[in-house]
Amino acid sequence: MADSTNVIIDIDQVSFRYPEQETYALTNISFQVYKGEWLAIVGHNGSGKSTLARLLNGLQFPGKGTITVSGLKLSDENVWEIRRRVGMVFQNPDNQFVGTTVQDDVAFGLENHGVPREEMVKRVHDALKRVRMSDFLDREPHHLSGGQKQRVAIAGIIALKPEVIILDEATSMLDPVGRKEVLETIRQLKQEAGLTVISITHDLEEAAQAERMIVMNRGEVYREGTPRDIFQMDETLTALGLDIPFPVKMAKALKARGLDLPEIYLTDEELVDALWTLHLNK
Amino acid sequence: MMEKMIFGRYIPGDSVIHRMDPRSKLIFVFVFICIVFLANNAVTYGILAIFTLLVMLVSKVPVRFFIKGLLPILWLVIFTFFLQLFFNREGSLVFHYAFIHIYSEGIRQGVFISLRFMLLIFLTSLLTLTTTPISLTDGIEMLLAPLRKVKFPVHELALMMSISLRFIPTLMDETEKIMKAQMARGVDFSGGSIKDRVKAIIPLLIPLFVSSFKRAEELATAMEARGYQGGEGRTKYRLLVWRTADTLSICALAVVIVLLVLFRDGGIL
Numbered sequence: 001m002a003d004s005t006n007v008i009i010d011i012d013q014v015s016f017r018y019p020e021q022e023t024y025a026l027t028n029i030s031f032q033v034y035k036g037e038w039l040a041i042v043g044h045n046g047s048g049k050s051t052l053a054r055l056l057n058g059l060q061f062p063g064k065g066t067i068t069v070s071g072l073k074l075s076d077e078n079v080w081e082i083r084r085r086v087g088m089v090f091q092n093p094d095n096q097f098v099g100t101t102v103q104d105d106v107a108f109g110l111e112n113h114g115v116p117r118e119e120m121v122k123r124v125h126d127a128l129k130r131v132r133m134s135d136f137l138d139r140e141p142h143h144l145s146g147g148q149k150q151r152v153a154i155a156g157i158i159a160l161k162p163e164v165i166i167l168d169e170a171t172s173m174l175d176p177v178g179r180k181e182v183l184e185t186i187r188q189l190k191q192e193a194g195l196t197v198i199s200i201t202h203d204l205e206e207a208a209q210a211e212r213m214i215v216m217n218r219g220e221v222y223r224e225g226t227p228r229d230i231f232q233m234d235e236t237l238t239a240l241g242l243d244i245p246f247p248v249k250m251a252k253a254l255k256a257r258g259l260d261l262p263e264i265y266l267t268d269e270e271l272v273d274a275l276w277t278l279h280l281n282k
Numbered sequence: 283m284m285e286k287m288i289f290g291r292y293i294p295g296d297s298v299i300h301r302m303d304p305r306s307k308l309i310f311v312f313v314f315i316c317i318v319f320l321a322n323n324a325v326t327y328g329i330l331a332i333f334t335l336l337v338m339l340v341s342k343v344p345v346r347f348f349i350k351g352l353l354p355i356l357w358l359v360i361f362t363f364f365l366q367l368f369f370n371r372e373g374s375l376v377f378h379y380a381f382i383h384i385y386s387e388g389i390r391q392g393v394f395i396s397l398r399f400m401l402l403i404f405l406t407s408l409l410t411l412t413t414t415p416i417s418l419t420d421g422i423e424m425l426l427a428p429l430r431k432v433k434f435p436v437h438e439l440a441l442m443m444s445i446s447l448r449f450i451p452t453l454m455d456e457t458e459k460i461m462k463a464q465m466a467r468g469v470d471f472s473g474g475s476i477k478d479r480v481k482a483i484i485p486l487l488i489p490l491f492v493s494s495f496k497r498a499e500e501l502a503t504a505m506e507a508r509g510y511q512g513g514e515g516r517t518k519y520r521l522l523v524w525r526t527a528d529t530l531s532i533c534a535l536a537v538v539i540v541l542l543v544l545f546r547d548g549g550i551l
Contacts, residue, residue, distance in 0.1 A: 057507050059503060059506060059507060080509060080511065083506075083507060083508075083509050084509060087507075087508075088504075088507045090500065090503070090504055090507075092500055094452055094497075095496075095497045095500035095501050095504065096500065096501065096504035097448070098445070098448075098501065098504070098505055098508075099444075099448065100415070100416040100444055100447055100448045101416065103519070104416070104519060104520070107519035108505075108508060108510075109508040109509055110517070110519070111516050111517050111518060111519055112508060112509040112510045112511065112516060113509050114515045114516060114517050115517055116517060117517060117518065117519065117521065120517065120519050121519075124519070140448075140451070141448065141451075141452070142451035142452055142455065156508065157508075160508070160509070
């Protein structure tokens with residue numbers, strides 16, 4: 001996966017400082033995102049992960065360094081083209097709902113890009129079907145739950161057929177059910193359409209399901225690796241103000257009581273399987 | 283909060299009027315408001331009343347919604363009726379007791395003006411009752427389109443209208459939430475002197491303003507991230523279709539105008 005032809009986003013030596021602020025929000029960030037992968041970016045509050053998301057979409061421009069999205073260097077001329085390729089779902093489901101009804105909201109992005117109407121109708125219906133919201137076409141936002149609104153936001157993005165979708169803490173204001181719904185939807189879309197997903201999150205269970213993780217600390221990339229690698233460092237993570245997923249914690253607690261669990265278990269199933277094996281071998 | 287408000291409410295239905303183009307409805311209501319003033323005798327008011335009743339019947343909207351729309355303005359109707367009744371000194375004296383003098387012209391004018399009020403309210407509430415706010419916005423945008431020639435920001439106005447409409451319920455919810463949160467901390471919104479009440483509004487108003495700013499900023503970011511660059515080069519998802527019913531309604535209105543001109547006092551007949 002990690003060969004250079006597969007790179008969809010290339011971030012090279014990027015530093016960024018908000019105007020009127022002394023400290024850099026991001027310093028010397030360099031990493032690459034590969035086509036079709038699920039990348040999770042985690043970090044404590046103020047570690048610069050949301051700033052990073054805004055840079056990837058051209059909502060902010062880097063002070064130093066370059067960002068390249070599928071061959072296009074982020075600049076004033078390219079910014080709209082890059083925004084078409086990189087869709088972004090934000091945190092608050094209420095404040096990103098532009099349309100008066102579900103279908104208007106999904107069509108908003110298409111209208112902006114001047115897509116002809118017949119094509120628009122097709123894409124709106126298709127996108128809503130994919131997020132399982134087809135029955136809500138004329139529903140108004142205040143009649144939808146948070147998870148449903150977030151799914152409509154995703155539909156609005158996928159109707160634009162982007163190459164990358166960024167979830168900027170998109171599940172942080174949802175209840176566990178809504179969160180699960182949204183993540184399941186994204187996972188399906190990723191599989192069907194070969195999307196690249198960058199999820200910026202506090203939720204370590206969500207991060208554990210990614211293929212690769214980047215840990216941010218004080219505006220720098222602290223560590224990059226698979227979730228298995230990252231959660232291996234448990235004490236260090238806690239020191240960075242992060243938590244570890246429940247199965248990892250559980251395995252640790254069991255190990256402390258003398259059970260022989262040598263590995264890192266990222267999901268409940270993995271841990272349960274390991275316990276079964278252990279039990280049978282006794 | 284929303285349930286009590288009838289003004290601007292939409293009642294879903296499936297009548298000819300519900301399916302009409304918002305542009306034709308807007309033109310219709312606008313013209314109707316103007317021609318109401320053409321009527322000046324029993325025959326012409328009769329024509330207008332029958333016409334309005336017919337339109338109301340066709341819309342299949344339950345009558346109670348019209349009554350509800352009328353109630354808040356009823357005091358004004360009654361007030362003007364009595365104003366005419368007591369102070370109009372034309373025509374023959376019909377009744378007098380002590381200082382009260384009621385003239386025939388007073389009764390006539392009172393009835394006509396009240397009727398005029400009611401017809402206007404019925405027809406304008408019919409517009410909002412049978413048209414969704416968003417299609418009204420679309421209609422207004424299309425009708426104002428010629429103003430683009432004189433640099434009037436039609437698209438921006440329409441966008442602002444549709445965003446405001448979309449956020450009304452959200453902000454209502456939030457107002458209620460803040461109100462309850464402040465009540466839980468001991469703010470009294472319903473009692474006290476006028477001065478106390480005005481003071482009590484502040485802990486409601488300021489958080490509401492601050493959060494509206496935050497919402498606006500987040501919404502603008504989300505819009506930009508989805509490629510919004512202003513009205514230029516945009517296509518439209520919503521489509522307005524002018525059907526036969528729309529042409530017919532305008533024709534019916536034209537017939538009414540002709541009748542009014544013919545039968546009014548000082549008219550052609």
